[in-house]
Amino acid sequence: MNSQTRFPKIFSCEFFPPHDAEGMDKLRRTRAELLCLRPEFFSVTYGAGGSTRERTLATVMEIQEEAQVPAAPHLTCIGSSRDSIRAILHRYQEQGIRHIVALRGDLPSGMRVAGEFRHANELVAFIRAETGDYFHIEIAAYPEFHPQAVSAGDDLERFRLKVEAGADGAITQYFYNFDAYCRFIDSCERLAIAIPIVPGIMPITNFTQLARFSDACGAEIPRWIRSRLESFGEDMASLREFGLDVVTDLCRRLLEQGAPGLHFYTMNRAAPTLAIWQRLGLPVVG
Numbered sequence: 001m002n003s004q005t006r007f008p009k010i011f012s013c014e015f016f017p018p019h020d021a022e023g024m025d026k027l028r029r030t031r032a033e034l035l036c037l038r039p040e041f042f043s044v045t046y047g048a049g050g051s052t053r054e055r056t057l058a059t060v061m062e063i064q065e066e067a068q069v070p071a072a073p074h075l076t077c078i079g080s081s082r083d084s085i086r087a088i089l090h091r092y093q094e095q096g097i098r099h100i101v102a103l104r105g106d107l108p109s110g111m112r113v114a115g116e117f118r119h120a121n122e123l124v125a126f127i128r129a130e131t132g133d134y135f136h137i138e139i140a141a142y143p144e145f146h147p148q149a150v151s152a153g154d155d156l157e158r159f160r161l162k163v164e165a166g167a168d169g170a171i172t173q174y175f176y177n178f179d180a181y182c183r184f185i186d187s188c189e190r191l192a193i194a195i196p197i198v199p200g201i202m203p204i205t206n207f208t209q210l211a212r213f214s215d216a217c218g219a220e221i222p223r224w225i226r227s228r229l230e231s232f233g234e235d236m237a238s239l240r241e242f243g244l245d246v247v248t249d250l251c252r253r254l255l256e257q258g259a260p261g262l263h264f265y266t267m268n269r270a271a272p273t274l275a276i277w278q279r280l281g282l283p284v285v286g
């Protein structure tokens, strides 16, 4: 973990683009509540194949125009053409957006679109070729390995390819295994990967939803956590209290061991992130 301690700590929050005006209002309130954390950026997810293109752009532009916290749009390349990606990059440049999260994405099953990119390293290389050093590029990292990885070693080599293509930093898939992150960082050190790798943090507030996400993205819910969560049944207050304990403890250990910040998967809600932040005793502004 030593290599990560030299980077400044960066805290950030992630949102998904709301579906309607009501969702946009809710997200405005969430953003306002999270301002006191003074995050480095607010990131906004992007549906693979451009499925949320307009909603992502609208959310990103609104955050950027407010000018309180910089917007960091996610951009997925699967199913996209070079021309469409180029157009989005130029739009972001016009708005003064400097931070981007570059991803491959997953096409929804049944959706088959001819695209000009196969993997995220190609997107990173394309962004660099088109816009030079203009963007600060984040990529995805998987301490428990990507579910489609051929092997752990191969996944690490693929991760190195993305870094070599020009990434400045990485954000991890969420995880609850502290050791998986530490071992991942150690492996990156051995491969001379020298970028900050910020842990992605998923607060635990709803077991059914978490289990669904985890099955889809390959993030393991350790058996002891799963059993406890199941045992709470409809007792949401106890479940949230337990989740808060587990995730705060994870964050504390990560920061103590030198993780270069935390990236919160907020699910467009402020309270779970704020609760973890307060328990960690991190500074609040205003």
Ligand SMILES: Cc1cc2nc3c(=O)[nH]c(=O)nc-3n(C[C@H](O)[C@H](O)[C@H](O)COP(=O)(O)OP(=O)(O)OC[C@H]3O[C@@H](n4cnc5c(N)ncnc54)[C@H](O)[C@@H]3O)c2cc1C
Residues within 6 Å of the ligand: 044, 045, 046, 047, 048, 074, 075, 076, 101, 102, 103, 104, 105, 106, 118, 119, 120, 121, 139, 140, 141, 146, 147, 148, 149, 150, 154, 155, 158, 159, 161, 162, 171, 172, 173, 174, 200
């Ligand atoms: C922080 C974060 C944010 C995310 N945001 C979004 C989002 O906004 N929208 C969305 O749709 N999804 C998002 N995802 C999910 C992500 O799109 C999926 O996990 C997707 O399956 C992989 O994307 P990637 O960029 O990691 O792909 P890649 O880096 O391309 O890796 C995907 C798989 O291919 C392998 N691989 C990589 N490069 C090569 C290569 N050159 N040749 C052969 N094999 C290779 C890898 O080992 C891995 O198994 C996010 C994930 C994270 C961790």
